[in-house]
Amino acid sequence: MGALHDGHLSLMRQAAQENSDVFVSIYVNPTQFGVNEDLSSYPRTWDTDVAMLAELDRELAASDSGRISAIFAPTTKTMYPTLPPSSEVDGQGSFVLITPVGSVLEGASRPVFFRGVATVCMKLFNIVQPERAYFGQKDVQQTVVIRRMVQDFHLPMDIRIGVTRRELGGLAMSSRNVYLGARRRAVATVLSQALMRAEEQYHNGKRSRGDILWAANDIANSKMLEQDELPPSKRARFEVDYISLADPDSLEELEDVDETRGAILSGAIKMMPLEEPQDGEDCGLGGGTGTVRLIDNIILKPTK
Amino acid sequence: MGALHDGHLSLMRQAAQENSDVFVSIYVNPTQFGVNEDLSSYPRTWDTDVAMLAELDRELAASDSGRISAIFAPTTKTMYPTLPPSSEVDGQGSFVLITPVGSVLEGASRPVFFRGVATVCMKLFNIVQPERAYFGQKDVQQTVVIRRMVQDFHLPMDIRIGVTRRELGGLAMSSRNVYLGARRRAVATVLSQALMRAEEQYHNGKRSRGDILWAANDIANSKMLEQDELPPSKRARFEVDYISLADPDSLEELEDVDETRGAILSGAIKMMPLEEPQDGEDCGLGGGTGTVRLIDNIILKPTK
Structure with a gap:
Protein backbone atom coordinates (compact mmCIF):
# COMPACT_ATOMS: atom_id res chain seq x y z
CA MET A 1 0.00 0.00 0.00
CA VAL A 163 10.27 -10.45 10.84
CA THR A 164 8.68 -7.33 12.28
CA ARG A 165 10.97 -4.31 12.14
CA ARG A 166 10.80 -2.06 15.20
CA GLU A 167 11.65 1.50 16.06
CA LEU A 168 13.76 2.37 19.11
CA GLY A 169 11.61 1.53 22.12
CA GLY A 170 10.07 -1.47 20.38
CA LEU A 171 7.19 0.13 18.48
CA ALA A 172 6.47 -2.03 15.41
CA MET A 173 7.04 -0.13 12.19
CA SER A 174 3.82 0.81 10.42
CA SER A 175 2.81 3.28 7.75
CA ARG A 176 0.32 4.68 10.24
CA ASN A 177 3.04 5.60 12.77
CA VAL A 178 3.52 8.94 10.96
CA TYR A 179 0.23 10.07 12.54
CA LEU A 180 1.41 9.51 16.11
CA GLY A 181 3.75 12.40 16.92
CA ALA A 182 6.32 12.24 19.71
CA ARG A 183 4.01 12.11 22.72
CA ARG A 184 1.79 9.31 21.47
CA ARG A 185 4.75 7.45 19.95
CA ALA A 186 6.38 7.23 23.38
CA VAL A 187 3.25 5.79 24.97
CA ALA A 188 2.49 3.49 22.02
CA THR A 189 5.46 1.35 22.98
CA VAL A 190 3.15 -0.06 25.66
CA LEU A 191 1.81 -2.58 23.15
CA SER A 192 5.12 -4.26 22.34
CA GLN A 193 6.14 -4.04 26.01
CA ALA A 194 2.95 -5.77 27.10
CA LEU A 195 3.38 -8.55 24.54
CA MET A 196 7.05 -9.01 25.44
CA ARG A 197 6.17 -9.34 29.11
CA ALA A 198 3.62 -12.03 28.22
CA GLU A 199 6.20 -13.77 26.05
CA GLU A 200 8.50 -13.90 29.07
CA GLN A 201 5.86 -15.83 30.95
CA TYR A 202 5.78 -18.41 28.17
CA HIS A 203 9.56 -18.68 28.16
CA ASN A 204 9.42 -19.06 31.94
CA GLY A 205 7.29 -22.14 31.49
CA LYS A 206 3.79 -20.70 31.87
CA ARG A 207 1.23 -22.27 29.54
CA SER A 208 -2.21 -21.12 30.72
CA ARG A 209 -4.02 -18.17 29.19
CA GLY A 210 -4.36 -16.47 32.56
CA ASP A 211 -0.68 -16.75 33.47
CA ILE A 212 0.48 -15.49 30.07
CA LEU A 213 -2.01 -12.70 29.38
CA TRP A 214 -2.08 -11.44 32.95
CA ALA A 215 1.40 -10.02 32.41
CA ALA A 216 0.40 -8.17 29.25
CA ASN A 217 -2.78 -6.77 30.76
CA ASP A 218 -0.89 -5.64 33.83
CA ILE A 219 1.54 -3.60 31.72
CA ALA A 220 -1.31 -2.07 29.73
CA ASN A 221 -3.35 -1.20 32.83
CA SER A 222 -0.38 0.37 34.60
CA LYS A 223 0.41 2.53 31.59
CA MET A 224 -3.23 3.59 31.33
CA LEU A 225 -3.34 4.65 34.97
CA GLU A 226 -0.05 6.47 34.58
CA GLN A 227 -1.42 8.47 31.66
CA ASP A 228 -4.72 9.18 33.41
CA GLU A 229 -2.83 10.86 36.21
CA LEU A 230 -0.87 13.16 33.92
CA PRO A 231 -2.27 16.55 32.91
CA PRO A 232 -4.05 16.62 29.50
CA SER A 233 -1.19 18.62 28.04
CA LYS A 234 1.26 15.81 28.71
CA ARG A 235 -0.63 12.57 28.47
CA ALA A 236 -1.49 10.25 25.59
CA ARG A 237 -4.52 8.16 26.32
CA PHE A 238 -5.19 4.83 24.66
CA GLU A 239 -7.68 2.00 24.69
CA VAL A 240 -6.95 -1.70 24.38
CA ASP A 241 -8.91 -3.25 21.52
CA TYR A 242 -7.81 -6.81 22.34
CA ILE A 243 -4.94 -8.85 23.67
CA SER A 244 -5.14 -12.36 22.27
CA LEU A 245 -3.51 -15.74 22.76
CA ALA A 246 -4.54 -17.80 19.76
CA ASP A 247 -3.79 -20.99 17.86
CA PRO A 248 -1.28 -20.30 15.05
CA ASP A 249 -3.43 -21.92 12.32
CA SER A 250 -7.06 -21.56 13.36
CA LEU A 251 -6.61 -18.31 15.35
CA GLU A 252 -9.02 -19.73 17.92
CA GLU A 253 -8.46 -18.29 21.38
CA LEU A 254 -6.55 -20.69 23.62
CA GLU A 255 -7.09 -21.57 27.26
CA ASP A 256 -3.71 -23.33 27.31
CA VAL A 257 -0.82 -23.35 24.88
CA ASP A 258 -0.04 -26.74 23.35
CA GLU A 259 3.77 -26.89 23.38
CA THR A 260 3.81 -28.79 20.11
CA ARG A 261 1.86 -26.04 18.34
CA GLY A 262 2.86 -22.83 20.05
CA ALA A 263 0.63 -19.77 19.80
CA ILE A 264 0.23 -16.27 18.46
CA LEU A 265 0.24 -13.55 21.07
CA SER A 266 -1.24 -10.41 19.52
CA GLY A 267 -2.82 -7.14 20.44
CA ALA A 268 -4.38 -3.95 19.13
CA ILE A 269 -4.61 -0.57 20.82
CA LYS A 270 -6.16 2.72 19.84
CA MET A 271 -4.12 5.83 20.55
CA MET A 272 -6.75 8.49 21.22
CA PRO A 273 -6.50 12.00 19.72
CA LEU A 274 -3.90 14.19 21.36
CA GLU A 275 -5.25 16.44 24.13
CA GLU A 276 -4.04 20.03 24.40
CA PRO A 277 -1.23 20.03 21.81
CA GLN A 278 1.54 22.44 22.85
CA ASP A 279 3.18 25.12 20.73
CA GLY A 280 5.95 23.59 18.66
CA GLU A 281 5.02 20.05 19.71
CA ASP A 282 5.62 17.25 17.18
CA CYS A 283 2.02 16.10 16.85
CA GLY A 284 2.58 13.93 13.77
CA LEU A 285 0.92 14.09 10.38
CA GLY A 286 -2.62 15.37 10.79
CA GLY A 287 -1.82 17.29 13.97
CA GLY A 288 -2.77 14.52 16.39
CA THR A 289 -6.50 14.96 15.79
CA GLY A 290 -7.23 11.39 14.73
CA THR A 291 -7.34 8.12 16.59
CA VAL A 292 -4.47 5.81 15.51
CA ARG A 293 -5.02 2.09 15.77
CA LEU A 294 -1.87 0.00 16.18
CA ILE A 295 -1.32 -3.75 16.11
CA ASP A 296 1.57 -5.98 17.08
CA ASN A 297 2.27 -9.63 17.80
CA ILE A 298 4.83 -12.16 18.96
CA ILE A 299 4.87 -15.76 17.84
CA LEU A 300 5.31 -18.21 20.69
CA LYS A 301 7.13 -21.05 19.01
CA PRO A 302 6.51 -24.69 19.80
CA THR A 303 8.96 -25.90 22.44
CA LYS A 304 8.58 -29.60 21.60
CA MET B 1 -19.39 -33.48 -12.15
CA VAL B 163 -23.57 -24.84 -27.64
CA THR B 164 -26.32 -26.65 -25.76
CA ARG B 165 -26.85 -30.20 -27.00
CA ARG B 166 -30.46 -31.32 -27.13
CA GLU B 167 -32.38 -34.57 -27.19
CA LEU B 168 -35.07 -35.24 -29.79
CA GLY B 169 -37.92 -32.90 -28.96
CA GLY B 170 -35.55 -30.16 -27.87
CA LEU B 171 -34.93 -31.06 -24.21
CA ALA B 172 -31.51 -29.73 -23.23
CA MET B 173 -29.12 -32.50 -22.27
CA SER B 174 -28.48 -32.69 -18.54
CA SER B 175 -27.11 -35.27 -16.14
CA ARG B 176 -30.36 -34.93 -14.22
CA ASN B 177 -32.48 -36.04 -17.21
CA VAL B 178 -31.93 -39.68 -16.18
CA TYR B 179 -34.42 -39.07 -13.36
CA LEU B 180 -37.24 -38.01 -15.65
CA GLY B 181 -38.57 -41.19 -17.24
CA ALA B 182 -40.56 -41.19 -20.47
CA ARG B 183 -43.72 -39.45 -19.27
CA ARG B 184 -41.99 -36.49 -17.65
CA ARG B 185 -39.36 -36.32 -20.40
CA ALA B 186 -42.11 -35.73 -22.99
CA VAL B 187 -43.65 -32.90 -20.99
CA ALA B 188 -40.27 -31.40 -20.05
CA THR B 189 -39.81 -30.29 -23.65
CA VAL B 190 -42.21 -27.46 -22.73
CA LEU B 191 -39.27 -25.42 -21.45
CA SER B 192 -37.29 -25.34 -24.67
CA GLN B 193 -40.50 -24.89 -26.65
CA ALA B 194 -41.50 -21.89 -24.54
CA LEU B 195 -38.08 -20.29 -24.94
CA MET B 196 -38.04 -20.93 -28.68
CA ARG B 197 -41.45 -19.31 -29.06
CA ALA B 198 -40.14 -16.25 -27.21
CA GLU B 199 -37.05 -16.21 -29.40
CA GLU B 200 -39.31 -16.11 -32.44
CA GLN B 201 -40.84 -12.91 -31.11
CA TYR B 202 -37.39 -11.34 -30.90
CA HIS B 203 -36.57 -12.46 -34.44
CA ASN B 204 -39.90 -11.02 -35.56
CA GLY B 205 -38.77 -7.63 -34.29
CA LYS B 206 -40.33 -7.56 -30.84
CA ARG B 207 -38.12 -5.89 -28.21
CA SER B 208 -40.27 -5.37 -25.12
CA ARG B 209 -40.30 -7.77 -22.20
CA GLY B 210 -44.03 -8.23 -22.43
CA ASP B 211 -44.04 -9.04 -26.14
CA ILE B 212 -41.19 -11.51 -25.85
CA LEU B 213 -42.04 -13.30 -22.60
CA TRP B 214 -45.77 -13.45 -23.27
CA ALA B 215 -45.12 -16.10 -25.87
CA ALA B 216 -43.08 -18.25 -23.50
CA ASN B 217 -45.57 -17.95 -20.67
CA ASP B 218 -48.41 -18.78 -23.02
CA ILE B 219 -46.76 -22.06 -24.03
CA ALA B 220 -46.04 -22.94 -20.41
CA ASN B 221 -49.57 -22.14 -19.24
CA SER B 222 -51.17 -24.11 -22.03
CA LYS B 223 -49.05 -27.15 -21.27
CA MET B 224 -49.89 -26.86 -17.57
CA LEU B 225 -53.62 -26.76 -18.25
CA GLU B 226 -53.31 -29.68 -20.66
CA GLN B 227 -51.61 -31.76 -17.98
CA ASP B 228 -54.10 -30.74 -15.29
CA GLU B 229 -56.89 -32.14 -17.39
CA LEU B 230 -55.25 -35.51 -17.89
CA PRO B 231 -55.81 -38.32 -15.37
CA PRO B 232 -53.05 -38.67 -12.70
CA SER B 233 -51.89 -41.90 -14.33
CA LYS B 234 -51.04 -40.08 -17.54
CA ARG B 235 -50.02 -36.60 -16.62
CA ALA B 236 -46.71 -35.00 -15.63
CA ARG B 237 -47.22 -31.86 -13.65
CA PHE B 238 -44.64 -29.12 -13.46
CA GLU B 239 -44.12 -25.69 -11.97
CA VAL B 240 -42.38 -22.75 -13.57
CA ASP B 241 -39.59 -21.44 -11.35
CA TYR B 242 -38.83 -18.45 -13.57
CA ILE B 243 -38.78 -17.29 -17.16
CA SER B 244 -36.29 -14.48 -17.52
CA LEU B 245 -35.19 -11.90 -20.06
CA ALA B 246 -31.91 -10.51 -18.79
CA ASP B 247 -28.88 -8.46 -19.79
CA PRO B 248 -26.10 -10.76 -21.06
CA ASP B 249 -23.43 -9.30 -18.72
CA SER B 250 -25.21 -8.04 -15.60
CA LEU B 251 -28.10 -10.54 -15.72
CA GLU B 252 -30.41 -7.73 -14.67
CA GLU B 253 -33.97 -8.23 -15.83
CA LEU B 254 -34.78 -6.16 -18.91
CA GLU B 255 -37.89 -4.18 -19.75
CA ASP B 256 -36.66 -3.79 -23.32
CA VAL B 257 -33.88 -5.49 -25.25
CA ASP B 258 -31.12 -3.16 -26.42
CA GLU B 259 -30.36 -4.37 -29.96
CA THR B 260 -26.68 -3.60 -29.55
CA ARG B 261 -26.42 -5.84 -26.46
CA GLY B 262 -28.95 -8.61 -27.01
CA ALA B 263 -30.26 -10.60 -24.07
CA ILE B 264 -30.37 -13.96 -22.35
CA LEU B 265 -33.72 -15.67 -22.39
CA SER B 266 -33.71 -18.35 -19.72
CA GLY B 267 -36.03 -20.47 -17.65
CA ALA B 268 -36.27 -23.10 -14.96
CA ILE B 269 -39.07 -25.58 -14.33
CA LYS B 270 -39.66 -28.21 -11.72
CA MET B 271 -41.03 -31.53 -12.94
CA MET B 272 -43.10 -32.77 -10.02
CA PRO B 273 -42.95 -36.39 -8.80
CA LEU B 274 -44.72 -38.82 -11.06
CA GLU B 275 -48.31 -39.59 -10.04
CA GLU B 276 -49.63 -43.14 -10.24
CA PRO B 277 -46.74 -44.84 -12.04
CA GLN B 278 -48.01 -47.69 -14.22
CA ASP B 279 -46.74 -51.25 -14.37
CA GLY B 280 -43.77 -51.43 -16.69
CA GLU B 281 -43.63 -47.67 -17.11
CA ASP B 282 -40.20 -46.10 -17.68
CA CYS B 283 -40.15 -43.88 -14.61
CA GLY B 284 -36.46 -43.00 -14.80
CA LEU B 285 -33.73 -43.49 -12.23
CA GLY B 286 -35.25 -43.24 -8.76
CA GLY B 287 -38.69 -44.37 -9.92
CA GLY B 288 -40.08 -40.89 -10.53
CA THR B 289 -40.41 -40.13 -6.82
CA GLY B 290 -38.30 -36.97 -6.82
CA THR B 291 -38.84 -33.49 -8.18
CA VAL B 292 -36.49 -32.78 -11.11
CA ARG B 293 -35.49 -29.18 -11.71
CA LEU B 294 -34.51 -28.34 -15.28
CA ILE B 295 -33.00 -25.21 -16.79
CA ASP B 296 -32.54 -23.99 -20.33
CA ASN B 297 -31.75 -20.79 -22.20
CA ILE B 298 -31.42 -19.13 -25.56
CA ILE B 299 -29.09 -16.23 -26.26
CA LEU B 300 -30.74 -13.41 -28.18
CA LYS B 301 -27.82 -12.00 -30.12
CA PRO B 302 -27.37 -8.31 -30.80
CA THR B 303 -28.86 -7.38 -34.16
CA LYS B 304 -26.85 -4.19 -34.56
Missing part, protein backbone atom coordinates in the same frame (compact mmCIF):
# COMPACT_ATOMS: atom_id res chain seq x y z
CA GLY A 2 3.01 2.29 -0.31
CA ALA A 3 4.00 4.71 2.46
CA LEU A 4 7.14 2.61 2.55
CA HIS A 5 9.24 2.24 5.67
CA ASP A 6 12.18 0.07 6.70
CA GLY A 7 9.86 -2.87 7.33
CA HIS A 8 8.89 -2.90 3.65
CA LEU A 9 12.50 -2.46 2.52
CA SER A 10 13.53 -5.34 4.73
CA LEU A 11 10.97 -7.58 3.00
CA MET A 12 12.23 -6.49 -0.41
CA ARG A 13 15.83 -7.24 0.54
CA GLN A 14 14.73 -10.69 1.65
CA ALA A 15 12.90 -11.16 -1.65
CA ALA A 16 15.96 -10.04 -3.61
CA GLN A 17 18.11 -12.57 -1.76
CA GLU A 18 15.76 -15.38 -2.75
CA ASN A 19 14.73 -14.33 -6.27
CA SER A 20 16.25 -12.78 -9.38
CA ASP A 21 13.31 -10.46 -10.06
CA VAL A 22 11.35 -8.60 -7.41
CA PHE A 23 8.02 -7.00 -8.29
CA VAL A 24 6.80 -4.34 -5.89
CA SER A 25 3.09 -3.59 -5.82
CA ILE A 26 1.97 -0.21 -4.56
CA TYR A 27 -1.79 0.06 -4.38
CA VAL A 28 -4.01 1.43 -1.63
CA ASN A 29 -6.75 -1.14 -1.88
CA PRO A 30 -10.15 0.42 -1.18
CA THR A 31 -12.01 -2.80 -0.39
CA GLN A 32 -10.01 -3.47 2.77
CA PHE A 33 -11.11 -0.19 4.35
CA GLY A 34 -14.51 -0.09 6.01
CA VAL A 35 -16.87 2.74 5.16
CA ASN A 36 -15.88 4.65 8.31
CA GLU A 37 -12.16 3.86 8.12
CA ASP A 38 -9.19 5.92 6.96
CA LEU A 39 -9.05 5.19 3.20
CA SER A 40 -9.07 8.86 2.23
CA SER A 41 -6.46 9.84 4.80
CA TYR A 42 -4.23 6.76 4.45
CA PRO A 43 -0.69 8.10 3.77
CA ARG A 44 0.13 8.25 0.06
CA THR A 45 3.79 9.06 -0.56
CA TRP A 46 4.39 8.04 -4.16
CA ASP A 47 7.44 10.23 -4.85
CA THR A 48 9.20 9.21 -1.65
CA ASP A 49 8.30 5.57 -2.26
CA VAL A 50 9.79 5.60 -5.74
CA ALA A 51 12.94 7.35 -4.49
CA MET A 52 13.32 4.71 -1.74
CA LEU A 53 12.88 1.92 -4.25
CA ALA A 54 15.43 3.46 -6.63
CA GLU A 55 17.92 3.73 -3.81
CA LEU A 56 17.24 0.17 -2.70
CA ASP A 57 17.71 -1.05 -6.25
CA ARG A 58 21.09 0.69 -6.43
CA GLU A 59 22.04 -1.07 -3.21
CA LEU A 60 20.89 -4.40 -4.67
CA ALA A 61 22.80 -3.76 -7.90
CA ALA A 62 26.01 -3.50 -5.90
CA SER A 63 25.36 -6.83 -4.21
CA ASP A 64 24.94 -10.37 -5.39
CA SER A 65 21.16 -10.42 -5.07
CA GLY A 66 18.18 -10.02 -7.37
CA ARG A 67 16.86 -6.65 -8.49
CA ILE A 68 13.64 -4.71 -8.34
CA SER A 69 12.34 -5.43 -11.81
CA ALA A 70 9.08 -3.53 -11.70
CA ILE A 71 6.76 -1.42 -9.60
CA PHE A 72 3.15 -2.37 -10.20
CA ALA A 73 0.92 0.59 -9.33
CA PRO A 74 -2.45 -0.15 -10.91
CA THR A 75 -5.54 1.99 -11.08
CA THR A 76 -8.68 0.88 -9.28
CA LYS A 77 -10.32 0.33 -12.66
CA THR A 78 -7.62 -2.25 -13.42
CA MET A 79 -8.02 -3.99 -10.09
CA TYR A 80 -11.83 -3.79 -10.05
CA PRO A 81 -12.66 -3.83 -13.76
CA THR A 82 -16.42 -4.47 -13.63
CA LEU A 83 -18.14 -3.12 -10.52
CA PRO A 84 -16.90 -0.23 -8.35
CA PRO A 85 -15.05 -1.57 -5.28
CA SER A 86 -17.46 -1.90 -2.36
CA SER A 87 -16.54 -1.38 1.27
CA GLU A 88 -19.98 -2.33 2.52
CA VAL A 89 -20.27 -5.54 4.52
CA ASP A 90 -23.10 -6.67 2.24
CA GLY A 91 -21.57 -5.02 -0.83
CA GLN A 92 -21.71 -6.49 -4.31
CA GLY A 93 -18.68 -7.62 -6.28
CA SER A 94 -16.21 -10.43 -6.80
CA PHE A 95 -14.65 -11.32 -3.47
CA VAL A 96 -12.56 -13.97 -1.76
CA LEU A 97 -13.74 -14.80 1.76
CA ILE A 98 -11.48 -16.68 4.15
CA THR A 99 -13.44 -17.52 7.30
CA PRO A 100 -13.36 -18.04 10.21
CA VAL A 101 -9.68 -16.99 10.35
CA GLY A 102 -10.59 -13.69 8.67
CA SER A 103 -13.49 -12.99 11.04
CA VAL A 104 -11.79 -13.00 14.44
CA LEU A 105 -9.36 -10.46 16.00
CA GLU A 106 -8.72 -7.76 13.38
CA GLY A 107 -11.64 -9.12 11.38
CA ALA A 108 -13.96 -8.62 14.34
CA SER A 109 -12.94 -4.96 14.56
CA ARG A 110 -12.81 -4.51 10.78
CA PRO A 111 -15.48 -6.70 9.15
CA VAL A 112 -14.50 -6.11 5.49
CA PHE A 113 -10.73 -5.99 6.04
CA PHE A 114 -9.65 -9.55 5.23
CA ARG A 115 -12.22 -9.88 2.46
CA GLY A 116 -10.48 -6.91 0.84
CA VAL A 117 -6.99 -8.22 1.56
CA ALA A 118 -7.68 -11.74 0.25
CA THR A 119 -9.46 -10.35 -2.82
CA VAL A 120 -6.72 -7.94 -3.83
CA CYS A 121 -3.98 -10.49 -3.14
CA MET A 122 -5.71 -13.08 -5.32
CA LYS A 123 -5.80 -10.52 -8.13
CA LEU A 124 -2.18 -9.46 -7.62
CA PHE A 125 -1.03 -13.09 -7.51
CA ASN A 126 -2.84 -13.87 -10.78
CA ILE A 127 -1.41 -10.80 -12.49
CA VAL A 128 2.20 -11.26 -11.38
CA GLN A 129 2.18 -15.07 -11.00
CA PRO A 130 5.08 -14.93 -8.56
CA GLU A 131 6.96 -17.93 -7.24
CA ARG A 132 7.06 -16.34 -3.80
CA ALA A 133 5.20 -13.48 -2.13
CA TYR A 134 6.53 -11.66 0.92
CA PHE A 135 4.49 -10.42 3.85
CA GLY A 136 5.55 -8.90 7.15
CA GLN A 137 4.91 -10.69 10.40
CA LYS A 138 3.55 -7.46 11.89
CA ASP A 139 0.24 -8.21 10.18
CA VAL A 140 0.24 -11.74 11.53
CA GLN A 141 -3.42 -12.45 10.90
CA GLN A 142 -2.92 -11.37 7.30
CA THR A 143 -0.16 -13.98 6.97
CA VAL A 144 -2.50 -16.64 8.37
CA VAL A 145 -5.34 -15.60 6.02
CA ILE A 146 -3.08 -15.49 2.95
CA ARG A 147 -1.42 -18.82 3.75
CA ARG A 148 -4.88 -20.34 4.16
CA MET A 149 -5.97 -18.86 0.84
CA VAL A 150 -2.90 -20.27 -0.91
CA GLN A 151 -3.53 -23.69 0.59
CA ASP A 152 -7.29 -23.83 0.04
CA PHE A 153 -7.15 -22.46 -3.52
CA HIS A 154 -4.03 -24.43 -4.49
CA LEU A 155 -2.17 -21.32 -5.60
CA PRO A 156 1.16 -22.46 -7.07
CA MET A 157 3.38 -20.21 -4.94
CA ASP A 158 5.07 -19.90 -1.56
CA ILE A 159 4.30 -17.32 1.09
CA ARG A 160 7.37 -15.99 2.90
CA ILE A 161 7.19 -14.01 6.12
CA GLY A 162 9.65 -11.30 7.17
CA GLY B 2 -19.35 -36.68 -14.17
CA ALA B 3 -22.56 -38.44 -15.26
CA LEU B 4 -21.29 -37.67 -18.72
CA HIS B 5 -23.60 -37.23 -21.68
CA ASP B 6 -23.22 -36.06 -25.27
CA GLY B 7 -23.16 -32.43 -24.14
CA HIS B 8 -19.98 -33.06 -22.18
CA LEU B 9 -18.41 -35.06 -25.01
CA SER B 10 -19.21 -32.26 -27.40
CA LEU B 11 -17.31 -29.80 -25.16
CA MET B 12 -14.35 -32.18 -25.01
CA ARG B 13 -14.26 -32.54 -28.78
CA GLN B 14 -14.26 -28.75 -29.06
CA ALA B 15 -11.42 -28.58 -26.52
CA ALA B 16 -9.44 -31.22 -28.43
CA GLN B 17 -9.80 -29.23 -31.63
CA GLU B 18 -8.35 -26.14 -29.97
CA ASN B 19 -5.72 -27.67 -27.67
CA SER B 20 -3.15 -30.46 -27.72
CA ASP B 21 -3.92 -31.66 -24.18
CA VAL B 22 -7.38 -31.89 -22.67
CA PHE B 23 -7.78 -32.38 -18.93
CA VAL B 24 -11.15 -33.67 -17.80
CA SER B 25 -12.19 -32.98 -14.22
CA ILE B 26 -14.77 -35.25 -12.65
CA TYR B 27 -15.75 -34.07 -9.20
CA VAL B 28 -19.18 -33.78 -7.62
CA ASN B 29 -18.54 -30.56 -5.74
CA PRO B 30 -20.41 -30.55 -2.41
CA THR B 31 -20.32 -26.78 -1.84
CA GLN B 32 -22.58 -26.04 -4.79
CA PHE B 33 -25.40 -28.14 -3.35
CA GLY B 34 -27.62 -26.55 -0.72
CA VAL B 35 -28.31 -28.47 2.47
CA ASN B 36 -31.68 -29.65 1.13
CA GLU B 37 -30.53 -30.35 -2.41
CA ASP B 38 -29.62 -33.56 -4.22
CA LEU B 39 -25.91 -33.98 -3.41
CA SER B 40 -26.33 -37.53 -2.11
CA SER B 41 -28.53 -38.62 -5.00
CA TYR B 42 -26.69 -36.77 -7.78
CA PRO B 43 -25.87 -39.40 -10.44
CA ARG B 44 -22.39 -40.86 -10.04
CA THR B 45 -21.42 -43.06 -12.97
CA TRP B 46 -17.63 -43.37 -12.73
CA ASP B 47 -17.23 -46.61 -14.70
CA THR B 48 -19.43 -45.45 -17.55
CA ASP B 49 -17.75 -42.04 -17.53
CA VAL B 50 -14.29 -43.56 -17.86
CA ALA B 51 -15.46 -45.89 -20.63
CA MET B 52 -16.95 -42.93 -22.53
CA LEU B 53 -13.72 -40.97 -22.13
CA ALA B 54 -11.63 -43.91 -23.33
CA GLU B 55 -13.83 -44.26 -26.38
CA LEU B 56 -13.69 -40.54 -27.06
CA ASP B 57 -9.92 -40.60 -26.77
CA ARG B 58 -9.74 -43.43 -29.32
CA GLU B 59 -11.87 -41.29 -31.63
CA LEU B 60 -9.56 -38.31 -31.08
CA ALA B 61 -6.47 -40.47 -31.66
CA ALA B 62 -7.78 -41.28 -35.13
CA SER B 63 -8.24 -37.61 -35.95
CA ASP B 64 -5.97 -34.63 -36.19
CA SER B 65 -6.98 -33.14 -32.84
CA GLY B 66 -5.60 -33.08 -29.31
CA ARG B 67 -6.03 -35.91 -26.86
CA ILE B 68 -7.49 -36.45 -23.41
CA SER B 69 -4.30 -36.29 -21.38
CA ALA B 70 -5.70 -36.78 -17.91
CA ILE B 71 -8.82 -37.27 -15.86
CA PHE B 72 -8.62 -35.31 -12.63
CA ALA B 73 -10.90 -36.89 -10.05
CA PRO B 74 -9.83 -35.47 -6.71
CA THR B 75 -11.03 -36.33 -3.24
CA THR B 76 -12.89 -33.72 -1.21
CA LYS B 77 -9.90 -33.55 1.15
CA THR B 78 -7.77 -32.44 -1.80
CA MET B 79 -10.27 -29.82 -2.91
CA TYR B 80 -11.10 -28.63 0.62
CA PRO B 81 -7.86 -29.30 2.48
CA THR B 82 -8.46 -27.36 5.69
CA LEU B 83 -12.12 -27.10 6.71
CA PRO B 84 -14.90 -29.52 5.71
CA PRO B 85 -16.88 -28.15 2.75
CA SER B 86 -19.88 -26.21 3.98
CA SER B 87 -23.22 -26.00 2.19
CA GLU B 88 -24.67 -23.55 4.72
CA VAL B 89 -25.39 -20.03 3.49
CA ASP B 90 -23.45 -18.65 6.45
CA GLY B 91 -20.95 -21.52 6.42
CA GLN B 92 -17.27 -21.09 7.21
CA GLY B 93 -14.49 -21.71 4.72
CA SER B 94 -12.53 -20.23 1.84
CA PHE B 95 -14.95 -19.09 -0.83
CA VAL B 96 -15.18 -17.01 -3.97
CA LEU B 97 -18.32 -14.88 -4.17
CA ILE B 98 -19.41 -13.36 -7.48
CA THR B 99 -22.36 -11.05 -6.86
CA PRO B 100 -24.81 -9.79 -7.95
CA VAL B 101 -24.60 -12.00 -11.06
CA GLY B 102 -24.43 -15.08 -8.81
CA SER B 103 -27.40 -14.02 -6.68
CA VAL B 104 -30.17 -13.69 -9.26
CA LEU B 105 -32.05 -16.38 -11.25
CA GLU B 106 -30.49 -19.76 -10.32
CA GLY B 107 -28.72 -18.04 -7.43
CA ALA B 108 -32.06 -16.85 -6.05
CA SER B 109 -33.38 -20.42 -6.05
CA ARG B 110 -30.06 -21.91 -4.92
CA PRO B 111 -28.28 -19.45 -2.59
CA VAL B 112 -24.97 -21.33 -2.22
CA PHE B 113 -24.80 -22.63 -5.80
CA PHE B 114 -22.58 -20.07 -7.52
CA ARG B 115 -20.43 -19.62 -4.43
CA GLY B 116 -19.67 -23.32 -4.72
CA VAL B 117 -19.19 -23.21 -8.48
CA ALA B 118 -16.87 -20.19 -8.43
CA THR B 119 -14.91 -21.62 -5.51
CA VAL B 120 -14.33 -25.04 -7.05
CA CYS B 121 -13.52 -23.57 -10.46
CA MET B 122 -10.93 -21.22 -8.94
CA LYS B 123 -9.30 -24.25 -7.31
CA LEU B 124 -9.44 -26.34 -10.49
CA PHE B 125 -8.03 -23.48 -12.55
CA ASN B 126 -5.12 -23.05 -10.14
CA ILE B 127 -4.38 -26.77 -10.10
CA VAL B 128 -4.54 -27.34 -13.87
CA GLN B 129 -3.53 -23.82 -15.00
CA PRO B 130 -5.24 -24.30 -18.36
CA GLU B 131 -5.03 -21.95 -21.29
CA ARG B 132 -8.72 -22.46 -21.95
CA ALA B 133 -11.61 -23.88 -19.97
CA TYR B 134 -14.81 -25.16 -21.60
CA PHE B 135 -18.32 -24.72 -20.26
CA GLY B 136 -21.67 -25.57 -21.79
CA GLN B 137 -24.12 -22.84 -22.69
CA LYS B 138 -26.90 -24.82 -21.01
CA ASP B 139 -25.71 -23.44 -17.68
CA VAL B 140 -25.67 -19.91 -19.05
CA GLN B 141 -25.54 -18.15 -15.71
CA GLN B 142 -22.56 -20.29 -14.79
CA THR B 143 -20.79 -19.04 -17.92
CA VAL B 144 -21.54 -15.43 -16.93
CA VAL B 145 -20.31 -15.99 -13.37
CA ILE B 146 -17.12 -17.75 -14.47
CA ARG B 147 -16.33 -15.16 -17.14
CA ARG B 148 -16.83 -12.44 -14.53
CA MET B 149 -14.53 -14.28 -12.12
CA VAL B 150 -11.84 -14.61 -14.78
CA GLN B 151 -12.12 -10.91 -15.60
CA ASP B 152 -12.28 -9.59 -12.04
CA PHE B 153 -9.50 -11.84 -10.73
CA HIS B 154 -7.32 -11.47 -13.83
CA LEU B 155 -7.07 -15.20 -14.35
CA PRO B 156 -4.68 -15.80 -17.26
CA MET B 157 -7.01 -17.99 -19.33
CA ASP B 158 -9.89 -17.96 -21.78
CA ILE B 159 -13.37 -19.25 -21.17
CA ARG B 160 -14.91 -21.05 -24.14
CA ILE B 161 -18.60 -21.87 -24.40
CA GLY B 162 -20.05 -24.87 -26.22
